[in-house]
Amino acid sequence: xxxxxxxxxxxxxxxxxxxxxxxxxxxxxxxxxxxxxxxxxxxxxxxxxxxxxxxxxxxxxxxxxxxxxxxxxxxxxxxxxxxx
Numbered sequence: 001x002x003x004x005x006x007x008x009x010x011x012x013x014x015x016x017x018x019x020x021x022x023x024x025x026x027x028x029x030x031x032x033x034x035x036x037x038x039x040x041x042x043x044x045x046x047x048x049x050x051x052x053x054x055x056x057x058x059x060x061x062x063x064x065x066x067x068x069x070x071x072x073x074x075x076x077x078x079x080x081x082x083x084x
Contacts (some may be wrong), residue, residue, distance in 0.1 A: 014076075021072035029065030035055045 004015075036057035040050045 010080075014080075015078040017072065019074075021069045024072065025065040025069035028068045031061075032064045033061035041063040 034057075036053040039045075040053050045053065
């Protein structure tokens with residue numbers, strides 16, 4: 001045993017989990033941002049209302065993406081500590 005050092009398998013699993021968290025976080029952020037964007041296009045909203053919807057969608061999308069990233073990585077860490 002290498003006394004506390006991570007095996008190659010554990011490092012690979014961590015890399016896969018990080019990439020999974022990033023990809024799903026970006027996908028969720030894009031989906032959340034797309035909702036107000038599509039609604040603004042569908043209803044023909046212009047001017048400051050459209051800008052407000054875009055900024056709100058961007059903020060909500062970024063928040064959702066970061067939330068997903070943190071949630072996936074914390075769940076992975078908890079499972080890793082339990083030995084799964």
